[in-house]
Amino acid sequence: MQPARAPVYDATARLFHWATAALLLIQYVLAWTMPDVHRDTKPIGLIAWHLGVGVAIFLLVLVRLLWRSVHAAPPEPASLPPALRALARYTHWLLYLLLIAVPLMGWANASSRDWAVTLFAAIPMPPLSPAGSSVGHALGDWHRVFAWVLLALVGMHVAAALFHQFVLRDGTLGRMLPTHRKAASPEQ
Numbered sequence: 001m002q003p004a005r006a007p008v009y010d011a012t013a014r015l016f017h018w019a020t021a022a023l024l025l026i027q028y029v030l031a032w033t034m035p036d037v038h039r040d041t042k043p044i045g046l047i048a049w050h051l052g053v054g055v056a057i058f059l060l061v062l063v064r065l066l067w068r069s070v071h072a073a074p075p076e077p078a079s080l081p082p083a084l085r086a087l088a089r090y091t092h093w094l095l096y097l098l099l100i101a102v103p104l105m106g107w108a109n110a111s112s113r114d115w116a117v118t119l120f121a122a123i124p125m126p127p128l129s130p131a132g133s134s135v136g137h138a139l140g141d142w143h144r145v146f147a148w149v150l151l152a153l154v155g156m157h158v159a160a161a162l163f164h165q166f167v168l169r170d171g172t173l174g175r176m177l178p179t180h181r182k183a184a185s186p187e188q
Contacts, residue, residue: 007074008175016064017176020099023060027053028151037140043115051110055119058103065096077170088160095157098150104128105143112136 009017030053034046043051076085110117111127112135118124129136164172 008177009074010071012067013071013073014176014178016060016067020057020060020064023053023057024099024150024154027057028147031147041113043110043113048118048121051106051115051117052119052121054103054106055117055125058100058107059119061096061099074175077172079168079170080172091153091157091160095150095153098146098153102143102146102150105139105146108133108136109140109143112140 008014027050030046030050034050035041037047041047076088080088107117107125108128111129112131112133114131116124117127129139161173161176164170165174
């Protein structure tokens with residue numbers, strides 16, 4: 001008889017999670033390889049891709065939050081201490097907040113530069129600040145700072161998942177991984 005496994009997230013929740021992770025990875029690679037943005041920089045090439053992926057992350061997280069509002073997360077392992085349970089909850093909500101705020105700040109900054117922001121290089125998005133806006137320009141600086149905060153938080157999230165897997169051994173990591181469970185036969 002095998003030990004009981006922790007309840008897992010459904011396939012849609014796992015898809016949202018891993019799609020967000022993949023887009024974030026792409027976004028950080030774009031950010032680190034694109035040219036520096038200066039006063040006369042044009043939104044072409046990697047910069048245009050960075051803008052588009054940012055919009056995709058923003059929209060994906062909104063859809064993910066809508067999904068989550070009507071599909072509850074599976075219960076956490078009972079062995080998880082209340083302090084870790086609270087820390088996990090606050091960390092997840094802070095991740096969601098930054099996954100929305102960081103793209104919005106970048107989008108507002110692009111709008112203040114009078115750059116067109118598109119989704120998938122085809123669907124135009126409305127400007128979030130007027131061209132020349134000092135607030136939009138300032139949000140570009142905050143975008144950079146909070147992008148680093150988001151990266152640090154993602155790193156902590158990954159470290160926590162590995163801690164659960166290899167130290168606590170409580171099945172938390174398996175809740176977000178694809179499952180290959182066999183249906184139990186009646187004689188078991």
